[in-house]
Amino acid sequence: MQAFTQLNGLVAPLDRANVDTDAIIPKQFLKSIKRSGFGPNAFDEWRYLDHGEPGMDNSKRPLNPDFVLNQTRYQGASILLTRENFGCGSSREHAPWALEDNGFRVVISSSFADIFFNNCFKNGMLPIVLSAEIVEGLFKEVESSVGYQLNVDLDAQSVTTPGGKAYVFEVDAVRKHNLLNGLDEIDLTMQQQDKIKAFEIKHRQTQPWLFN
Amino acid sequence: MVAKTLYDKLFDSHVIHEENGTALIYIDRHLVHEVTSPQAFEGLKLAGRKVWRVNSILAVPDHNVPTTERSSGVVGITDPISRLQVQTLDDNCADFGITEFKMNDHRQGIVHVIGPEQGATLPGMTVVCGDSHTSTHGAFGALAHGIGTSEVEHVMATQCLVQKKSKSLLVKVEGQLGLGVTAKDIALAVIGKIGTAGGNGYAIEFVGSAIRDLSMEGRMTLCNMAIEAGARAGMVAVDDTTINYVKGRPFSPKPEQWDSAVAYWKTLHSDAGAGFDKTVELDAATIQPQVTWGTSPEMVVGIDGKVPSLDLAKNDVQRGDWERAYAYMGLSADTPITEINIDKVFIGSCTNSRIEDLRAAATVAKGKHIAPNVKLALVVPGSGLVKAQAEQEGLDKVFIAAGFEWREPGCSMCLAMNADRLEPGERCASTSNRNFEGRQGQGGRTHLVSPEMAAAAAIAGHFVDVRHL
Numbered sequence: 295m296q297a298f299t300q301l302n303g304l305v306a307p308l309d310r311a312n313v314d315t316d317a318i319i320p321k322q323f324l325k326s327i328k329r330s331g332f333g334p335n336a337f338d339e340w341r342y343l344d345h346g347e348p349g350m351d352n353s354k355r356p357l358n359p360d361f362v363l364n365q366t367r368y369q370g371a372s373i374l375l376t377r378e379n380f381g382c383g384s385s386r387e388h389a390p391w392a393l394e395d396n397g398f399r400v401v402i403s404s405s406f407a408d409i410f411f412n413n414c415f416k417n418g419m420l421p422i423v424l425s426a427e428i429v430e431g432l433f434k435e436v437e438s439s440v441g442y443q444l445n446v447d448l449d450a451q452s453v454t455t456p457g458g459k460a461y462v463f464e465v466d467a468v469r470k471h472n473l474l475n476g477l478d479e480i481d482l483t484m485q486q487q488d489k490i491k492a493f494e495i496k497h498r499q500t501q502p503w504l505f506n
Numbered sequence: 507m508v509a510k511t512l513y514d515k516l517f518d519s520h521v522i523h524e525e526n527g528t529a530l531i532y533i534d535r536h537l538v539h540e541v542t543s544p545q546a547f548e549g550l551k552l553a554g555r556k557v558w559r560v561n562s563i564l565a566v567p568d569h570n571v572p573t574t575e576r577s578s579g580v581v582g583i584t585d586p587i588s589r590l591q592v593q594t595l596d597d598n599c600a601d602f603g604i605t606e607f608k609m610n611d612h613r614q615g616i617v618h619v620i621g622p623e624q625g626a627t628l629p630g631m632t633v634v635c636g637d638s639h640t641s642t643h644g645a646f647g648a649l650a651h652g653i654g655t656s657e658v659e660h661v662m663a664t665q666c667l668v669q670k671k672s673k674s675l676l677v678k679v680e681g682q683l684g685l686g687v688t689a690k691d692i693a694l695a696v697i698g699k700i701g702t703a704g705g706n707g708y709a710i711e712f713v714g715s716a717i718r719d720l721s722m723e724g725r726m727t728l729c730n731m732a733i734e735a736g737a738r739a740g741m742v743a744v745d746d747t748t749i750n751y752v753k754g755r756p757f758s759p760k761p762e763q764w765d766s767a768v769a770y771w772k773t774l775h776s777d778a779g780a781g782f783d784k785t786v787e788l789d790a791a792t793i794q795p796q797v798t799w800g801t802s803p804e805m806v807v808g809i810d811g812k813v814p815s816l817d818l819a820k821n822d823v824q825r826g827d828w829e830r831a832y833a834y835m836g837l838s839a840d841t842p843i844t845e846i847n848i849d850k851v852f853i854g855s856c857t858n859s860r861i862e863d864l865r866a867a868a869t870v871a872k873g874k875h876i877a878p879n880v881k882l883a884l885v886v887p888g889s890g891l892v893k894a895q896a897e898q899e900g901l902d903k904v905f906i907a908a909g910f911e912w913r914e915p916g917c918s919m920c921l922a923m924n925a926d927r928l929e930p931g932e933r934c935a936s937t938s939n940r941n942f943e944g945r946q947g948q949g950g951r952t953h954l955v956s957p958e959m960a961a962a963a964a965i966a967g968h969f970v971d972v973r974h975l
Contacts, residue, residue, distance in 0.1 A: 378703060483666055
């Protein structure tokens with residue numbers, strides 16, 4: 295997994311609550327058996343005016359000029375600012391894959407759906423929860439200032455505005471450590487394999503029907 | 507002894523190791539389907555890793571499979587990308603020696619229908635699947651939730667998940683449901699009350715007399731939609747209903763294991779006095795048949811209701827959501843729900859495709875015919891075994907005589923990954939779980955309802971109160 299330490303990035307605002315993972319990456323693109331290539335289809339139904347299917351040349355499709363992420367000022371953004379309950383619905387990890395492939399490494403919101411939140415950490419992405427008031431303030435600043443960037447520092451657990459205002463965010467210590475160091479979770483768990491085996495033996499003795 | 511919740515008991519009994527509030531928990535059952543597994547299998551192969559415990563896994567293709575005639579098997583899937591994904595599951599299961607119910611196996615079906623049907627879901631288990639509706643299996647007094655593909659790979663390689671314990675939410679539904687009011691309506695009413703983010707960070711336990719009165723299939727419908735309330739896991743304590751359902755299924759405990767299994771399962775309930783982080787109460791008698799009007803399951807009202815007006819929105823963010831939902835759904839505020847005409851009907855999905863669901867819909871449809879404005883009414887059984895049972899009871903004939911199409915099992919138009927979908931602007935009465943924009947097809951408009959309400963809407967051509975039929 296790629297490590298995440300610091301990011302100074304352009305911010306794109308997606309001013310909607312309850313953005314679900316079907317919207318982030320529609321189902322027809324989930325037929326792929328690969329982990330990559332989902333970026334051009336992120337937010338496909340909002341982003342393009344036509345209907346997207348796998349295999350289309352996305353560079354030739356008509357863009358929806360009303361969709362905020364299509365605006366010139368937000369091209370190259372690596373931080374997505376959005377509203378409460380981002381990533382709700384389907385567990386599809388294709389959602390963080392699509393965002394990451396689209397250049398986003400950080401998503402800031404007042405809350406996230408649990409499975410999406412968890413999936414981000416498996417892909418070198420950092421979902422940051424800030425209060426609804428702070429998020430509201432950031433929306434105002436982003437929209438009023440072209441080229442608005444934020445500095446995200448995982449080690450310091452801070453988001454710093456161009457004006458120098460720093461907001462501290464919470465992050466679980468284990469997730470932080472793994473993300474800072476880009477650690478492979480399977481390797482880490484395999485270090486506990488003796489404990490797993492011992493548990494399994496005991497579990498099999500007490501509930502043998504689980505192993506039928 | 508400290509009083510424990512059901513969730514505490516299930517979680518604590520699977521902890522292998524704990525450090526800084528993060529636990530490694532053992533996974534008993536891993537269900538696998540074709541959409542969220544190929545990248546996990548590829549990861550295992552690239553790293554040269556093995557599957558830790560092959561017999562913990564049960565695999566089935568469900569999302570992509572066609573629901574029309576399919577006797578030629580995988581090669582008969584016309585969409586080449588879907589065909590490759592289903593073929594990839596077959597190949598991966600063969601390579602790793604995993605039990606798979608292939609597309610033409612009579613036991614094939616929706617992963618959350620076949621797990622319980624086979625007894626592969628048991629009380630006291632930890633159950634995971636790369637699918638958010640894994641919460642369904644919590645109906646058995648199991649800890650069950652959806653995971654991402656990286657975690658699918660992690661569970662395959664290690665039999666474990668890295669987990670932080672969730673907070674606990676008690677949803678208490680006392681009283682008796684009215685005639686024509688179902689588990690689906692309880693689920694939607696709960697979501698209407700707490701919102702789709704209401705359960706974020708929580709595991710829900712459903713309790714109360716209305717829950718105890720539900721059949722296992724009703725409990726599955728309810729737990730299935732816990733994720734729509736934001737909770738990864740929903741669960742119901744074990745009782746005789748649970749135990750009677752589990753008995754005699756292919757993966758259930760063998761006769762010589764049965765008594766000790768039952769003795770253990772009977773401990774799977776929250777202790778008196780166990781503390782919950784949050785409690786929500788509903789009165790079953792006041793729950794009406796529910797119909798969603800918007801693009802999130804929380805945008806829901808009773809059948810007597812109307813599309814809510816903006817002055818009822820709680821803040822600017824919700825006002826914006828509702829305005830977008832009106833536009834997408836082609837509805838205006840204050841429209842009575844019973845005046846909404848429909849184009850299509852979908853009876854199926856991991857929420858409502860089991861035999862009791864089909865019986866309930868057939869009871870409504872019997873001797874009637876779908877309305878002229880209804881272009882398509884699909885009935886998609888949850889599994890091959892559900893389909894066979896329904897046919898034995900003659901339900902297929904009831905549906906066909908009423909103008910419904912009787913299909914092969916799969917996820918179908920719940921998420922429209924196969925050919926079953928809505929066209930732009932079409933409006934559907936659907937027994938599925940999500941009414942998100944584009945969920946049933948780009949531009950499609952979904953209204954979530956119970957099987958009874960979907961069948962009644964098919965006959966009337968618009969939503970009607972099934973209690974008045």
